[in-house]
Structures are given as C-alpha cells and as structure tokens.
Amino acid sequence: xxxxxxxxxxxxxxxVFDLANRELGVGVAGFAVHAAHRSRSLVxxxxxxxxxxxxxxxxxSAYDLFVAIGYKDGNRTRQRLVRWAExxxxxxxxLVSPDATIQAGDLASNVxxxxxxxxxxxxxxxxxxxxxxxxxxxxxxxxxEACYIGPGSLMGGRVDIGxxxxxxxxxxxxxxxxITDDVMIAMSASVTKDIVNSGKYAGSPARKTA
Amino acid sequence: xxxxxxxxxxxxxxxVFDLANRELGVGVAGFAVHAAHRSRSLVxxxxxxxxxxxxxxxxxSAYDLFVAIGYKDGNRTRQRLVRWAExxxxxxxxLVSPDATIQAGDLASNVxxxxxxxxxxxxxxxxxxxxxxxxxxxxxxxxxEACYIGPGSLMGGRVDIGxxxxxxxxxxxxxxxxITDDVMIAMSASVTKDIVNSGKYAGSPARKTA
Amino acid sequence: xxxxxxxxxxxxxxxVFDLANRELGVGVAGFAVHAAHRSRSLVxxxxxxxxxxxxxxxxxSAYDLFVAIGYKDGNRTRQRLVRWAExxxxxxxxLVSPDATIQAGDLASNVxxxxxxxxxxxxxxxxxxxxxxxxxxxxxxxxxEACYIGPGSLMGGRVDIGxxxxxxxxxxxxxxxxITDDVMIAMSASVTKDIVNSGKYAGSPARKTA
Numbered sequence: 001x002x003x004x005x006x007x008x009x010x011x012x013x014x015x016v017f018d019l020a021n022r023e024l025g026v027g028v029a030g031f032a033v034h035a036a037h038r039s040r041s042l043v044x045x046x047x048x049x050x051x052x053x054x055x056x057x058x059x060x061s062a063y064d065l066f067v068a069i070g071y072k073d074g075n076r077t078r079q080r081l082v083r084w085a086e087x088x089x090x091x092x093x094x095l096v097s098p099d100a101t102i103q104a105g106d107l108a109s110n111v112x113x114x115x116x117x118x119x120x121x122x123x124x125x126x127x128x129x130x131x132x133x134x135x136x137x138x139x140x141x142x143x144x145e146a147c148y149i150g151p152g153s154l155m156g157g158r159v160d161i162g163x164x165x166x167x168x169x170x171x172x173x174x175x176x177x178x179i180t181d182d183v184m185i186a187m188s189a190s191v192t193k194d195i196v197n198s199g200k201y202a203g204s205p206a207r208k209t210a
Numbered sequence: 211x212x213x214x215x216x217x218x219x220x221x222x223x224x225x226v227f228d229l230a231n232r233e234l235g236v237g238v239a240g241f242a243v244h245a246a247h248r249s250r251s252l253v254x255x256x257x258x259x260x261x262x263x264x265x266x267x268x269x270x271s272a273y274d275l276f277v278a279i280g281y282k283d284g285n286r287t288r289q290r291l292v293r294w295a296e297x298x299x300x301x302x303x304x305l306v307s308p309d310a311t312i313q314a315g316d317l318a319s320n321v322x323x324x325x326x327x328x329x330x331x332x333x334x335x336x337x338x339x340x341x342x343x344x345x346x347x348x349x350x351x352x353x354x355e356a357c358y359i360g361p362g363s364l365m366g367g368r369v370d371i372g373x374x375x376x377x378x379x380x381x382x383x384x385x386x387x388x389i390t391d392d393v394m395i396a397m398s399a400s401v402t403k404d405i406v407n408s409g410k411y412a413g414s415p416a417r418k419t420a
Numbered sequence: 421x422x423x424x425x426x427x428x429x430x431x432x433x434x435x436v437f438d439l440a441n442r443e444l445g446v447g448v449a450g451f452a453v454h455a456a457h458r459s460r461s462l463v464x465x466x467x468x469x470x471x472x473x474x475x476x477x478x479x480x481s482a483y484d485l486f487v488a489i490g491y492k493d494g495n496r497t498r499q500r501l502v503r504w505a506e507x508x509x510x511x512x513x514x515l516v517s518p519d520a521t522i523q524a525g526d527l528a529s530n531v532x533x534x535x536x537x538x539x540x541x542x543x544x545x546x547x548x549x550x551x552x553x554x555x556x557x558x559x560x561x562x563x564x565e566a567c568y569i570g571p572g573s574l575m576g577g578r579v580d581i582g583x584x585x586x587x588x589x590x591x592x593x594x595x596x597x598x599i600t601d602d603v604m605i606a607m608s609a610s611v612t613k614d615i616v617n618s619g620k621y622a623g624s625p626a627r628k629t630a
Contacts (some may be wrong), residue, residue: 011578099521115540
C-alpha cells in the first residue's frame with residue numbers, strides 16, 4: 001500500500017490513524033482538512049495540511065486517501081469527499097482491523113472495520129461506510145453507502161439498509177428489516193418494523209422522534 | 211472428519227455451510243431436506259437431496275451430519291432430527307468458528323458456535339443448540355438441548371436455561387436466572403426474574419406476552 | 421511472572437484462576453480469604469489459605485497477588501485490599517485474556533480483561549478495575565479505580581467514569597458521558613446524561629432509582 005493521507009483531524013481520524021499505523025502497519029503521511037477548519041498543526045505527531053491542493057502536495061500516484069469524517073452532518077461530507085477523491089483518481093482502501101472478522105467477500109472503498117466487528121457470510125457493505133468496534137452485520141445483510149454502524153450494534157440476517165444511515169451504539173435491527181436513506185437510529189434503539197421515511201428514530205420498539 | 215451432509219437448505223444451512231467449508235475446511239457433500247420441502251436443486255453450488263433415504267445415499271459409515279434447521283417451530287424439528295440421526299448411528303459434530311472463544315470443555319453433538327461468540331469457563335451447552343455471532347454464555351452457565359442463542363445476546367453467570375429456548379438478538383439474561391423449557395425471549399428483552407412458565411416474553415424487564 | 425496467589429474464593433476467583441492458569445499459563449499457588457470467611461479447603465483443586473499471615477506464607481519476594489473480589493460491597497473491598505497489598509510490596513499484575521483486544525497502552529495493577537473485551541486506542545483503565553467478557557471501552561475513554569465493567573456493556577468515545585462504578589451486563593453509556601464515583605448502573609440501562617450524584621440508576625434512558 002502507498003503511504004496514506006487521512007482526511008479529517010478529529011477523534012475519528014485519530015482512531016483511523018491507530019488502525020492504519022499500529023494495527024495494519026501502513027505508513028501514514030499526515031492529515032488533511034479544509035484550511036478554514038484547521039485548528040491544529042499536528043495530530044498524532046504528524047502534520048495537518050490543507051485539503052485544498054492535495055492533488056499537488058499528495059498526488060494519487062504517490063498517496064492513498066482515507067476520508068475519516070464522522071456522522072454529524074448526516075454522513076454527507078464523507079460520502080461527498082470520497083466521490084470527489086475517486087474522481088481525482090485516488091485509491092481509498094478499506095481498512096480492516098486484524099481483530100475484526102470478515103466472512104463476506106471484498107469490501108468497498110473507504111470502508112473501515114474496527115476491532116471485534118463481524119461481517120457475516122454473504123453480507124455486502126457500501127463505499128465509505130464505517131463499522132465500529134464490536135458491531136455485527138449478520139448473514140445476507142446489505143449496508144448502503146456512507147453509513148455509520150455504531151459500536152456494539154446488532155443487525156439480524158438479511159437487513160437492508162440504505163445510504164447515509166446512522167446506527168447508534170448498542171442498537172438492534174431485527175432480521176429482514178429494510179431501512180431507507182438518511183435515517184438516524186438512536187443509541188440503544190430496537191428496530192422491529194421497516195423504516196420507509198427518513199428521520200430520527202429512538203426507543204424499543206423504535207418510533208419516529210424527528 | 212468425514213464429509214458432512216447438512217440437513218436443511220435455508221439461510222441457516224448456508225451459514226453452516228460457510229462455517230464448515232470456509233472457516234473449518236470440512237468437505238461438505240451437500241444438503242438434504244424432506245422431498246416435500248425441496249424447492250431448489252442446488253444450494254451454495256452443491257446438490258440438495260431427499261432426506262428420505264439418506265441412510266443409503268449417505269450412510270453413517272461415510273458421512274457425518276449436521277442438522278441446520280432453525281427455531282421457527284420452537285426448535286422441535288432440529289431436536290427431533292438430531293435424535294433420529296443419532297439413532298441411525300450418525301456422528302453429528304460440533305462446529306465451532308475459529309473466531310469463537312470456547313473456554314469450557316467438550317461441546318455436545320450438533321452444536322454450532324458462530325464467530326465472536328464466547329462460552330466462558332465451567333459452562334455447559336446442550337446437544338443441538340445453536341449459538342449465533344457474538345453471543346456470550348458467562349461462567350458456570352447451563353444451556354439445555356436444542357436452544358437458539360441469538361446474535362449478541364448476553365447471559366450472566368450461572369444462568370440455567372431449559373430445552374428448546376429461543377433467546378432473541380441482543381437480549382440479556384441476568385446472573386443466576388433460571389428459564390424453563392419452551393420459552394421464547396424476544397429480541398432486545400431483558401430478563402430479570404426466573405421464568406417458570408413456557409411462552410413468549412418481551413420487554414425490559416421482560417414480561418409474558420403469549 | 422512469579423506464582424500467583426488469588427485473593428477470594430468465589431465465582432470471580434474461579435474465572436480469574438481459569439484466565440491465569442489456562443489462558444495465560446501462569447502458575448497459581450492457591451487462594452486466600454479471611455479466616456472467618458473460609459468455607460472450602462480447596463478451590464479448583466488448589467488450597468485455600470488464610471489471608472491473615474500471607475506476608476509470611478506467600479511473601480512478595482516469591483508471589484504475586486490478584487484480588488478477585490467482586491462488586492457486592494460496591495467494589496470497596498477489592499480496592500482496599502489492592503492498596504493494602506501494594507503497601508506490603510506485592511506486585512499485582514494485570515491479567516488480560518489472549519482473546520481480548522487491548523489497543524491502549526499499559527494497564528494498571530490488578531486489572532482483569534476477559535475474552536472478547538475491547539479497550540480502544542487512547543483509553544485509560546484504573547487500578548483494580550475488572551472488565552468482563554465482550555465489554556467495549558471506546559477511544560479516549562477513562563475508567564477510574566476499582567470499577568466493574570459488566571459483560572457486553574458498551575461505552576462510547578470519551579466516557580469519563582469515576583471510582584468504584586458498577587456497569588451492569590449489557591448496559592450502554594453514550595459518548596462523552598461523565599459518571600461520578602460510587603454509581604451502580606443496572607443491567608441493560610442506557611445512560612444518556614452525565615451522572616453527578618452517587619447511587620443506583622436503571623432504565624432506558626437511565627434514571628436514579630436509589
């Protein structure tokens with residue numbers, strides 16, 4: 001693998017650095033953020049550069065990228081930047097912890113799977129989706145692009161989840177459930193029926209709250 | 211291990227195939243279902259044969275069996291077929307994912323333990339019980355015959371669970387709880403008191419619903 | 421490592437014995453309890469000696485200690501005995517299952533991490549804290565002294581937990597939450613706000629119950 005430039009400089013970027021550098025032994029060149037958002041010059045001891053101009057400072061011929069931007073804007077910025085970087089010719093590798101268990105086939109670009117997570121047989125994970133520690137994607141499940149699958153969340157068999165969906169810490173999705181795009185499932189929620197309208201859902205069983 | 215014939219041809223059978231074949235390197239001969247239920251001729255690229263007559267087509271001298279039938283009939287068919295197959299002289303091996311953690315002694319026949327599951331020290335697991343991904347059976351626990359222990363479910367220390375009990379995805383059983391036979395614990399339930407009557411239980415704390 | 425003397429003789433001591441002896445290959449000399457509490461002469465086949473007088477029978481020059489006393493008194497006895505033993509010059513090693521994932525730095529004295537547990541990058545764990553199977557301490561989290569982190573419990577990023585806190589089986593703590601000292605979070609609870617008063621909390625969202 002080429003050296004890696006991480007886009008983002010927050011907590012998620014720090015955990016991606018740890019995964020790439022310590023767990024996987026990938027050389028990390030540094031971090032990149034929009035000039036207007038740059039508040040630190042060093043993260044994890046490495047330089048933070050302006051995102052504007054990385055095509056020259058860190059060209060796709062020499063660097064891979066990973067977009068480590070979280071869910072606070074509904075996972076939109078991460079999805080947009082991954083598409084932008086792919087358009088520029090960058091490779092955005094999947095980063096999988098050696099302590100995760102992947103039983104499905106190849107993972108898409110800019111997917112991150114943290115320690116203890118399990119992706120069961122015949123499951124599919126979309127580009128730019130982040131799977132946090134201990135989450136379980138059961139057999140035949142489908143997770144769309146740019147989702148955030150929170151720590152310890154549980155998805156039963158054959159779930160079908162759209163794009164930019166947030167699955168909160170410790171929430172549970174019943175077997176066979178479909179969830180549309182742009183849904184936020186709160187921490188500890190339990191989803192027992194299909195979700196066909198975008199918005200926020202919470203509780204056990206989960207109900208629409210916003 | 212001899213070649214394995216899997217009884218069943220649904221999602222569970224496919225996941226058992228993946229466990230046996232890909233994870234454990236066991237040769238799988240195919241699948242067997244009752245002739246009346248046979249809707250596909252191939253599953254995972256292997257033949258589906260009639261269950262009637264396997265004593266001749268796949269005799270116990272040449273084949274092991276694994277009964278991969280789920281919980282929809284209250285775990286009764288799996289228990290019955292395991293007993294029937296044992297009566298015919300078949301060996302029904304325990305199949306344990308290399309990514310599971312078994313800290314107890316030998317496992318009984320036709321037990322399946324998926325990736326990420328943990329069976330702690332001094333625990334006992336009954337014949338024909340299925341333990342799904344990420345489930346935890348804590349120390350000194352006892353799980354009876356033909357149970358289904360759902361993904362990510364958590365059992366505290368010294369739980370004592372009867373026969374044909376279904377433990378739903380993400381449900382939690384307090385330390386020391388006893389549960390009688392033929393109980394169904396719904397997804398996400400939290401069991402805080404002993405259950406002495408068969409039936410369905412849901413909620414947090416769990417209450418009888420049927 | 422020197423031979424280990426385990427203080428305590430209950431279920432927790434048995435699981436610590438299994439971790440030290442079977443998982444880690446540490447020689448265990450036996451168990452020690454206050455003479456007034458000694459009800460068995462053998463545990464796991466090894467002698468139970470009086471805690472009074474271990475400085476002579478099992479001096480710090482020849483033995484390490486691990487205090488395997490649970491949470492029933494609010495984690496006070498374990499904390500007190502660890503401090504007492506450190507004062508006598510004993511080494512109290514951290515015991516970490518080979519099936520746990522530690523992504524943070526060195527662990528403090530008398531910490532126990534069971535199989536399947538995950539301690540993420542940049543997290544800190546205090547002396548005498550017990551982390552049970554499958555629990556997840558997310559990135560940048562801080563757990564104080566003498567806590568008990570129950571099986572399958574989930575802590576989001578940057579949680580900050582005080583001393584002698586009990587986190588029940590399957591409970592979940594939101595990102596960034598602070599919990600003061602001497603708090604008991606019941607099984608399956610979901611903590612969504614800071615807890616500034618000691619006491620018992622239960623439910624989803626968690627509320628004070630005692």
